[in-house]
Amino acid sequence: MKQTPVTAIKTRGGSFVELELAGKEIARVSRPGQFVMIGAGQSYDPFLKRPLGILSVQEDRFSLLFQIVGQGTKLLSQLQPGNTVSVLGPLGNGFSLHPSEAVLIAGGRGIVPLVFLASHFQQAGIPFTFFWGVKNELELVLASYLASFSPSCVLSCEEAVSGYGCGTVLTSFSSWEKTHPLRSGSRVYACGPQGMFRVMQKIPFFSGVPVEVSLEARMGCGFGVCLGCAVKKKEGSGYVHVCKDGPVFLLPEVEL
Amino acid sequence: MKQTPVTAIKTRGGSFVELELAGKEIARVSRPGQFVMIGAGQSYDPFLKRPLGILSVQEDRFSLLFQIVGQGTKLLSQLQPGNTVSVLGPLGNGFSLHPSEAVLIAGGRGIVPLVFLASHFQQAGIPFTFFWGVKNELELVLASYLASFSPSCVLSCEEAVSGYGCGTVLTSFSSWEKTHPLRSGSRVYACGPQGMFRVMQKIPFFSGVPVEVSLEARMGCGFGVCLGCAVKKKEGSGYVHVCKDGPVFLLPEVEL
Amino acid sequence: MNLETRLGPLVLQNPVILASGTCGYGREMVPFLDLDRVGAITLKGLSVMPWEGNPPPRIHETAAGVMNSIGLENKGFHRFVQDDLSWLETVHTRVIANVWGRTEEEYIGIARLMDRLERIDAVEVNVSCPNVEKGGESFATNCRVLHQLIGAIRRVVQKTLLVKIGPTVAELEKTLKFMEREGVDGLSVTNTFPALAVDSERQCLVFERKVAGLSGPAIKPLALKLVYDVRHLTHLPIIGMGGIMKTEDALEFLLIGASAIAVGTANLVDPAVALEIVPGIESYLVAHGMNRLDDLIGKVR
């Protein structure tokens, strides 16, 4: 299949990698919240492509940011400029782009699609506040991705680190929210681990405002044919499919 | 398993590669005609290691020279200094090292173990003549490996190329042999494609002198446990095993 | 070059089919390949009623393979007609409907419904589902139940009827002879192989349903063996599949006698790969001085 050249690769801290790829078409049509399926090699190990959210797009290139967690991401992290990868995308739906005001809530690597979304809001002049929380100091290397949004950002770390709010991203959001009533037409956008979404489903505030969440699931294809990426619907029976119906869903839609 | 660092890699023409590896132990104990089993990656594609003859040894390194013919050799050709590979060896028996005089006959990549053998003879002061034949001009890049033996070398190419004998290595050997009677205690050493050995088995000259041939066979393990590398015995029934009983055999021993 | 091939009455312009469950209802593939250039597409398995399938995880990777426990999730016949049929009418490729039921009656129901749709060229019966009436054992593993099922479906299907078997078919030889007598038009060989995976970190089986189906390159040598065995037990045309990733794989199945081949799991990784295999087969025929696909089929005995 068609190969996409790697144009740049940068390690961020020990376990994060930013990968920039050539791709005019993907750069042109991608919207915040969409993802690509990317294959690390021509071999069968790993066999399937991996889903990665789109971090940013430039003229004729686009960037991904991922955490090394297993064999697939490890191989991706070893790419060099000039190597090529096979990519399908952009895939999935994206976030809705026209709230009157936005709250962005990211946990850990969930930062990726929200950075893309925040750039859009910044360009479009839509006011937003970006909450980002990490588990430990190591993940704070990613803070650089928020630099350009800095006055609108609230960072927190579960481990005590000087200069950062201590606790989860949801505790820092909750205290902020008490003094910052959202105007009508506001939306919340969230991406992070399942545990974060589960807590959000229990916090009453999030029932009163539209909350768009970007989910992860094990994927077979990424484009809707295998039905592998099923997540239970909250109401009624049956499943939604993260790659085709998502990855962005309304918080109350899905059983987490 | 233990990893061996690549210390140098050089492409020779389009399809040959010389690979130098760190390995004090292998460098110290290897004898001409032995080989190593080498794995290209940590993945399962290809699954088995590949047998490659030893070209030369230095103090704490050794070199291989191979032709890119499939997935395994392709991956090996993409290694960079600093990468590591897994290696088993040295394996197999080697050539006998004390003839009174030697004739070396190599076809194509069969040059590899005979270059190692010729260096030994040169050092040991044993007279030898090295016949090397290739199919086409492309393979002539390997002629550089014979430079240091040059007065004792006879090169031939099946394609007409100026400066080289035209025909197979066996035709040029046959005409040489008419005017160069071998002294007693001489041996012939040969490595090349099966077709070359088959022709040799039919040439009466080679019945009158001990001929040691280095065979190739598909290998599973390379160290005698799988019995995958069977080659039919000439006399009686049953098989010899290239990795354990060989790769060097006497020409009349094996059915080719 | 004539790449045409036949599955009973059904003629395909070339032997490369997209396998059921790996190309959706066709439309999902449009961004990646021109459906009109493959021999046929096989729709995701459909039943009369919608079926929600199994809980996640549904996909697990193994060495050179994929295990799936989709559980035959599908939208049901009526939503298929609503959502996809008129779109399918805009493409010209052959369309094979893959069907299943939990009871014999459900099987007959969906087969009959599909048979009536003009756009459907053939009905492929997936016999590897659990028979809810008979204790959940797969239809394929009980010889008597299987024969009755196939006979009943043949009576309601006028179109080309294909039966898709897997490694667990009961009394293979007898069943193949039975299918010949009943007038089945062709066989799809093979479905996935029953397999297991254990999550050693969490100390549980990976799949809630325990067993899941293995597909992909890992099973190719086993699928080839099954196709070869079937080929020597029946003259029915075979769609060979199991781990086909590239032209050489397809050639292996054709050489041992498959009249067509299907690409399954490979579509997940490279949804355009079928359109590399079609010209790949063509080049092979040219290189080997053959001028029709038929010269290749079954050349290795």
Place this chain on the structure above:
Amino acid sequence: MNLETRLGPLVLQNPVILASGTCGYGREMVPFLDLDRVGAITLKGLSVMPWEGNPPPRIHETAAGVMNSIGLENKGFHRFVQDDLSWLETVHTRVIANVWGRTEEEYIGIARLMDRLERIDAVEVNVSCPNVEKGGESFATNCRVLHQLIGAIRRVVQKTLLVKIGPTVAELEKTLKFMEREGVDGLSVTNTFPALAVDSERQCLVFERKVAGLSGPAIKPLALKLVYDVRHLTHLPIIGMGGIMKTEDALEFLLIGASAIAVGTANLVDPAVALEIVPGIESYLVAHGMNRLDDLIGKVR
């Protein structure tokens, strides 16, 4: 940490065994690993008389797998005794003799000979060979012949008796119950999977004997399924194998109830790998707060 495990009367210091046909007669492994540190080694299958095996090619690579058609080549009992026995007496590891014959008589003959050797700790009967007296069909696929064979061997073997089965055993449940009754001490599960490969360039089957046995990571999910099924059909201890390459693979087999595991094809690629798996299992037990191997075996149902 107690890594001890039992196969009937046979106690192993740890559960990692080298599988038959992938570690020769032990001596070939010495340059790569200390035999005294594995649970046991299983010798290459031996018969009474030497056997020359199949013509080349004997080995073919597949995606994450290896097909072999060695054809049970072996030097025969007497040369084994001459060449290898006194050397084997210098090592302390458990030694399992893998045996086979072309007739029932040959099976009984080799089993009896092995049973008399002090250095041999257990006899493993490979029942997947063609029965030359009964038309070449494998002993394993004919239930009656298989039962008679096992009964007869049990009567001549005093030592631990293991039966090695594969995916083609006839009437699995009945056969397992029969083995329990006859007093078989344990099962080795699984042998290779029958498979086929086609050489599309040369337009022939890769192997002269057509079918060859598939092993390696490709078959792991199928081997796990077979071990799981067998585990639920019998209480006999099981040596689980099929595609084990690393600690995690071994843990999968132990978790679903194998009492020991064997490393086969992996030895060809990395002959020292068994000695990474032994401490690997140990670390896993420590990390999961277990202090004996028995806490792990069969934890996943």
